Amino acid sequence: MFSNPRNELRVSQAWETLLSGGELPSGAVRTLVDQSWQRCAQAQVDPLRRRGALPVSEQDLYLLHERQKDLLEAAAPVMACARDYLAETGMLMALSDAHGTILVTEGDHPALDAAQAIALVPGVTWSEVACGTNAIGTALAAQRPAQIHATEHFCAGIQGWTCSAALVRHPLDGELLGSLDVSGLSATYHRQSLAFVINTASRIEARLAMVEMERRYRLLDHALGRWSADGQDAMVLFDRRGCPIKASAHAQRAIEALGGGLDLTGQQRVPSLRAGRWRRGTLPAGLPAWLRGEWLEPLVVRGEQLGTLLVLPGRSSGGAHGARGAARAAPMGEVTTLVPRVAAGFESVLTRDPAMRALLDKARVLAASQAPVLLQGETGAGKEAFARGLHGGRGGAFVALNCGGLSRELLASELFGYAEGAFTGARKGGMVGKIEAAEGGTLFLDELGELPLDMQPQLLRVLEQGTLYRLGETEPRQVRFRLVAATHRDLRQEVAAGRFRMDLYYRIAVTRLQLPPLRDRRQDISLLAAAFLQRFRSEQGQAVETLSDEVLAVLEGHAWPGNVRELRNVIEAAVLMRAEGPLRPIDLGLDELREPAADPHRAASVDRGDSLAEGEEAQISRIIAGCGGNLTLAARRLGIAKSTLYAKMRRYGLRRASGSASH
Template identity: 60%
Template sequence: MTPVPEGQMFSDPGNDAAVMAAWERFLDGSGRPSDALRSLVDGSWQRCQQHNVDPDKRSAPEPVGETMLMSLKSRHGELLEAGAPIMACARDFLAETGTVMALADTSSTILTMEGDNPTLGSAESIHLVPGVAWSERICGTNAIGTALAVGQPVQIHSAEHYCAGIKRWTCSATVIRHPHDGEILGVVDVSGLSETYNRQSLALVVTTASRIENRLTIREMERRYRLLEAALLQWSGGTDGVVLFDRRGYPIKANENAQAAIAAFGAELDLTAPRRIPGLAVDVEQPVLPAWLRPEWLVPVSSRGERLGTLLIMPLPRLGRSSAGEAERALARDPAVGGGVRANLPPGFASIVTADTGLRDAVRKADQLARSRVPVLLLGETGVGKEEFAQGIHQASPFRDGPYVALNCGGLSRELLASELFGYVDGAFTGARRGGLVGKIEAANGGTLFLDEIGEMPLDLQPHLLRVLEQGEIYRLGENVARKVDFRLVAATHRDLRKEVADGRFRMDFYYRVAVTSIRIP
C-alpha cells in the first residue's frame, strides 16, 4: 500500500469545476491533468480507461437476485456478524445526515446498507443498493471500488467520479483487513449527495473499519483457543509428526516430531513466520494441496458443530534418510547405531555420550530444530540432561555467536524471579543494587535464554514473559522505557504442562507460545 501524498487525502469541493474540466479533457485526450486533479483520482481514471468503462454510464448494473445475495451474505457471514452492531448504530447516527453506510465484500458487492431513509431512496436511482458490485471495472472511480483497488482510505467527491451518472454523489471508504495477516476482507463506505460532503466522513469510515477489525480480532482469538482446546484431545504423543492448522490454513502449533517429518518430505515449517497453505482453508470447495502433502494425513477439527481447523498427522520417517526420495532407508544403515556411542552425533551435542537409540533420536531432533528460531520445550525427568540439550541447541542455532544465559525458575520467590528475569533500575525497590541490574532476558539478547523448570513459574508472571515473546521488548522493574530484545527461548520442565493448563496452574496462551516445538528426552 502506497502512502497518500500530503494534501492528497481529502477531496476539495472548491475544485469541482476544475476537476470537471479536467475530466472532459481527459476523455477527449486534449491536455494534461489539472493541478486540481489529485493523483489518486488521475490513477483511477487511467485504470477506468484501460478497462473501457463507459464514462456516460448513468448507474451501476442491476442487483443480483435474492437467492444470490443470500448466498453472498452466507459466504461473508463472519464479516457481517462483526459489522452488525456498527451497522445497527448507523441507522441512528446517520439519520437526518443525508448519508448512508454500506458494507461490501472484496468484489465490491454491497452486502448491507443502513442510514438516512430518504438517502437510501435516492441511492436506489443509481443502484447503490445491496447486491450490486461497485468495482472500478464496472462503475468507474468511486470510493468502494477505488479503496479496494489501492488498499487504503479514499474520498471521492462529485466530479472526481469517472461516470457521469454518479457525479452528484460524494463518498468515503476504506478497506477492512484480517487481524492476522492483513488480507482484505471487505470495505466500508459512507455516501451521500454532493451537498453532504464532509471531511469527517473519511475519519468515520476509518474508525468504523477499525471497530470491525477489533471485533474480528476478538472473534479470531476465541476461535483460536477453541481450536487449541479441541485439538488438545487429539494431540498425538507417539512418533507421528503433528501440525495444527487454523481455519485459514496457517500452522499454529506443532509437536516435537513435526519439523523432522516435514523436512524429510522436502518441505519446511517455521511457526515464527508461518506460511499459509490455501488448500487447508476450511471454506475451500476444491482444495489444491502441495505435492508433499497427502490428503489421508488430514483430520478435520470441529467444536460445537463448527469446523475450526485441520490436524496434519504425518508419519515420522526413519531417521537417517535425508530426503523424500530416500523414504525407506533404515536407521540401521546409520553407522552410529551399530558402532560407538559418539559416532555421528551433531558437533554441538558432543558432551552427550550414549548408545541409547531413543536418546540419540532425541539428539538428532534437537539438532534439526536448533536451526530454526522458534522456542523449544524440553520434556523429561530431573537429571536426564536437559541443560546439555539446551547448550547443544544453542551451539547448533543461528544464535550460536551470542550469549547463552540459563535460569532455574524453581525455588525462587516471585519477586526474586521477576528481578532475575527482567532486571531493575537503580532505586526500583528497597535493597535494590546501586546502578540497577541487567535481567537474564536482556543479558540473553542476541543469544539463547534457557529457562529450566518453567512449570514452576508463578501464574501472574507468565503474561509478562508472554508479552516479551510476542513484542520483543522488556521493561526493567521500575522503568517506563521499553528495551528491544531478540533471543531464542529454550525451556524445560518435568511437569505435564497440558495437565497444568487443564488444572488452571499454567496459562494456555503462554503454553502454546513456549511449546511451539518440544523434545522428549528419555
C-alpha cells in the same frame, strides 16, 4: 488523501479534458484520482454511466451472505452503532466484499432512498471496472483508504455524490475481506468522514480477531489431547483459515525433509485447508506437492470445522518416509508453539489450578500475535507476570507504566514524552515517552481504567494511526509496538458510566484474559509460598526450609485481598523478620488482618459485588482500619504502591483511621 470541494470546477474541467483525449495538466487532480481515471479509461468504463449495474438475484445474494457470514456477524453491531450515528445526516454506510459487491447497507433513511437511484444497494458490484472511480472500487484497486467527492467520480451519474471508504482486512493474516464505505449526496461532504470510516473498519477487524481467537481456543482444547495420544512426533495444527497455529518440536524439519516450503514461524497459509473447501473422505484441491491427503484430519466440533490436523509420517510409519522420520530424536508428544522466540516467558507463573493452566494455554497462543490484549483481574493477581509472558522474547523492550497514582500532567509526559521547553522545568533535550521507548516491543499499561477521559483520544490516535506527538511538538513520530493493557475495573461498566471511551475499549480489548484471584486458586497458595520462600531465603544467603503444616494452614485460611503480590510481600517480610529457624505462624503477621467473624464467602461477595469499584473501596477501607491507619502497612498488605493507595483514597474519599499519624 482528502478531497477538497473547492476544486470541483477544476476537477470537472480536467475530466472533460480526459474524455476529449487531451492530456491532464499537472496537479489538476489528486494522484489517487488521476491513477483511478487512467485505470477506468483503459478498462473502457462508460463515463456517461448513470448508475450501478443490476443487483444479483436474491438467491445469489443469500449465498454471498453465507460465504461472508463471519464478516457480516462481526460488522452487524458496529454498523448498528453507525446507523444511530448517521441518523439525520443524509449519509449511509455500505459494507462490500473484496470484489466490491455490496453486502449490506445502513444509515439515514432519505440517504438509503436516494441511493436507489444510482443502485448503491446490496447485490450491486461497485468495483472501478463496473462503476468507474468511486470510494469502494478505488479503495480496493489502490489498496488504501479513499475519499472521492463529486466530480472526482469517473461516471457522470455518480458525480452528485461524495463517498469515503476503508479496507477491511482479516486481523490475523491480513487477507483482504472487503471495504466499508460512507456515502451521501455531495452536500453532505465532510473531511472527517474518512477518519470515521477507517475507525469503524478497525472496530470490525477487532471483533473479527476476538471471534477467531475464541475459535482457536476451542480448536486447541479439542486438539491438545492428540499430541500425546498419537504415536507421531511431527504434527501441525491449522486453524479454519489454513494458518498453522501449533506444531510439534520437529515438524519444521520433517516438512523440509519432505521437500515442503511451509514456514511455520510466519503467517503463511495453506489455502486449500480452509474450512468449507474439503471434508473427511475427500481430498482438498490444490494441495502442495509434498503434502498427502491421508495425512490430514479435519477437526469438527459441534458440526463446525474449526481446523485441520496434519500428522506427518514418523519413525513408526515405515515406507519411504520412515527413514527421514528416523532422523528426528525428539521425545514423542513434545510440543512447541509456532513462534518460539515469543512463546516462552510464562515460567514465572506457577500454578496447579486447571483454570489457570487453561488461561496460560490461551496466553501462549496470544504471545505469537501482535493483537492487543486486555488483562483483567484484581490488584496483585499477576497481570504484569502475564504481560511479560505475552512479550516473551520478541524484539524490542518491555516497557511498563502504571496509569494510577500519577497526576494528569505527569502521566501525559510519561506516556507521550515531551520536547525541550515544552513546559517550565522540562528536561533539556526533551524526554522520550514510554510509547516511543516500546518501539518494536511491548507497552504494558497497568491500571488503564485510571487513564483520564480527556487523554484517551490521544492514546486511541496512537493505536489507530501509529503516530504520536510529544508534548510541545507538532511533528508526528511513527511508532510500532504491541499493547498489553491491564485493569482491575470492568471497563464495560466504565463505558456505560461514561468514564471510558467505547472506541478505545474496543481497540484495546481485541482479546481479553480474566485472571482469577488467589482465593479461587487455593491449591496454588502453598506452591507460590514455597517458591517465594526459596527465593527470599536464597537472596539472604539463608538455608531454605519446608513450610510447616501450621504455617500452610494459616496461609491457606487467609482471604488474600492483595492476591499473589500480598502473599509475596508477607513471605518476604517474614523472611526478614525470621532470619534463623523455620517460619512460624506468628511470623506471617496475618492475625491483625482477620475480621471478628471471618467468612470467605462474605469476603468474596464484597470483592465481587455489583461494582468492582465498590468492592475495592470496601476492601481498602477494611485493610486501612485493620492496620490502624498505618498506610505504609496497608499498602504492603494490599500489594500496591503507597502512591497508588493515596490515589485510590482520594478517588473514594477515604481517610486514615482517626487518631493515627503514622504513614
